[in-house]
Amino acid sequence: LTTLSGCSPKEVTSQNNIVIGFSQSGTESSWRKAHTKSILDSLKKNNYQVIYRNGLMDQERQIQDIRSFIAYRVDLIVFTPLTEDGWEPVLKEAQRAGIDVMLVDRDIASASSDLYLSHIGPSFKAEGNRAGIYVNNYFKEQPDREINVLELSGLTNASPTTLRSDGFREAIGREQNITISQTVYGDYTRNKGKEVIRELITNNQLATIDVLYSHNDEMTLGALDALKDTDIQPGKDLIIVTIDGQENIIKELRAGNVNCVVECNPQAGYYVARAIERRLDSDHKQIPHEIYMPETVFSDQGDLDMIPTRNY
Numbered sequence: 226l227t228t229l230s231g232c233s234p235k236e237v238t239s240q241n242n243i244v245i246g247f248s249q250s251g252t253e254s255s256w257r258k259a260h261t262k263s264i265l266d267s268l269k270k271n272n273y274q275v276i277y278r279n280g281l282m283d284q285e286r287q288i289q290d291i292r293s294f295i296a297y298r299v300d301l302i303v304f305t306p307l308t309e310d311g312w313e314p315v316l317k318e319a320q321r322a323g324i325d326v327m328l329v330d331r332d333i334a335s336a337s338s339d340l341y342l343s344h345i346g347p348s349f350k351a352e353g354n355r356a357g358i359y360v361n362n363y364f365k366e367q368p369d370r371e372i373n374v375l376e377l378s379g380l381t382n383a384s385p386t387t388l389r390s391d392g393f394r395e396a397i398g399r400e401q402n403i404t405i406s407q408t409v410y411g412d413y414t415r416n417k418g419k420e421v422i423r424e425l426i427t428n429n430q431l432a433t434i435d436v437l438y439s440h441n442d443e444m445t446l447g448a449l450d451a452l453k454d455t456d457i458q459p460g461k462d463l464i465i466v467t468i469d470g471q472e473n474i475i476k477e478l479r480a481g482n483v484n485c486v487v488e489c490n491p492q493a494g495y496y497v498a499r500a501i502e503r504r505l506d507s508d509h510k511q512i513p514h515e516i517y518m519p520e521t522v523f524s525d526q527g528d529l530d531m532i533p534t535r536n537y
């Protein structure tokens with residue numbers, strides 16, 4: 226990627242045509258790294274100049290990164306908002322500067338939807354729904370059994386967390402015997418996932434849990450690690466449903482330690498590059514406000530040999 230430091234904004238734009246500022250939210254998972262790579266590779270392939278910044282899961286830092294893009298007078302800003310709220314001031318600054326903003330992966334509160342051009346990402350609510358449908362189907366022959374779900378949630382106030390919770394609740398709400406008995410937060414990281422599950426084990430709070438619904442694979446891997454210190458057999462005594470589809474979790478699915486993996490597609494680059502092309506190269510054509518990417522489900526109910534190898 227071209228390094229733009231040391232150039233004045235005018236020099237950069239005139240020598241290299243289109244300049245894109247890309248602000249990523251963090252590096253918390255293999256999924257996130259694949260997402261970053263997919264976008265950077267596609268932008269590079271399209272010969273855009275890219276200024277890339279990583280907020281390292283710090284909203285203030287991300288806001289400063291976006292401000293620096295505005296100061297550079299980039300042509301367009303691509304940005305994964307760490308959380309749902311708190312972006313209005315900086316997005317208004319971009320709007321006043323006449324710079325289009327595209328949200329990728331995560332979304333912001335809907336009240337601010339006129340502050341960005343387009344959102345390109347997974348349907349988190351559909352993912353939560355798919356996870357819930359798996360649980361409903363798994364226990365459909367046992368309508369009289371009380372099923373207790375432990376929800377291992379991601380970072381609070383982040384759109385995948387809110388929507389994966391909503392979607393899951395909507396699906397299991399159709400069955401009277403399935404309820405979420407507890408929600409804990411693992412911030413989408415392996416360490417935190419392990420820590421919170423270990424705490425529940427220590428306090429003997431896993432004994433009555435039938436299902437672990439985890440909002441991402443990294444936290445699931447942490448939970449699996451914590452379970453090694455117990456006699457609970459993951460995938461058998463405790464049904465595990467996770468979201469993302471990293472290669473390391475597909476391995477756990479094949480080993481029988483995880484029951485269902487709801488895919489969250491990190492390969493956003495193609496969609497982002499096409500949308501930018503349409504917006505900037507082809508005379509400011511309209512692009513849809515919401516662009517969802519294709520996703521699927523892998524589970525012990527399907528043919529595990531058919532799962533394509535992932536590169537993340």
Ligand code: AHR
Nearest residue numbers: 253254256385413441489
């Ligand atoms: O925003 C998408 C989520 O964030 C992915 O599921 C997860 O792995 C990442 O941390």
